Amino acid sequence: xxxxxxxxxxxxxxxxxxxxxxxxxxxxxxxxxxxxxxxxxxxxxxxxxxxxxxxxxxxxxxxxxxxxxxxxxxxxxxxxxxxxxxxxxxxxxxxxxxxxxxxxxxxx
Numbered sequence: 001x002x003x004x005x006x007x008x009x010x011x012x013x014x015x016x017x018x019x020x021x022x023x024x025x026x027x028x029x030x031x032x033x034x035x036x037x038x039x040x041x042x043x044x045x046x047x048x049x050x051x052x053x054x055x056x057x058x059x060x061x062x063x064x065x066x067x068x069x070x071x072x073x074x075x076x077x078x079x080x081x082x083x084x085x086x087x088x089x090x091x092x093x094x095x096x097x098x099x100x101x102x103x104x105x106x107x108x
Contacts, residue, residue: 004028004045008038008064009053009082014105018051018082035059039067042074054083054090062097069098082107 005027007018012033019029030045032038036058042050050068054061061081068074081094084105091102 002026002028003048004030006030006032006038006041006045006047006050008032008035008050008056008061010034010056011053014053033057035061035064038064042068042077047077049078049080051080051082054081054085054094062094065094065097065099 005022007015007022007029008031009015010033015031015033019031022029030041030047032041034057038050038052039059041047050064052061052064059067061083065079065081068077068079078100079098080101080103081099082103082105083090086104094102
């Protein structure tokens with residue numbers, strides 16, 4: 001069965017780039033452009049991985065991470081935070097909230 005990845009970013013061009021790379025690698029990609037839609041999709045679609053921007057409308061990436069980790073039925077979802085925020089304090093906060101990894105933009 002194909003692994004499904006939820007990509008969430010309010011920058012539609014970033015979502016398009018990520019979608020292209022991931023689909024080329026054989027993954028099914030689900031997309032959202034705001035945090036509220038992301039939470040609905042996480043609950044309804046049960047993706048295998050979530051890649052979240054931090055700064056976006058509705059729930060931000062930190063809030064989504066908190067909500068997912070607080071819900072026993074969702075808590076095992078791997079989360080990667082992908083953001084332009086490069087401060088060590090932001091990375092530490094993201095990882096303390098339960099993100100599995102923190103990647104800064106731009107990325108290779």
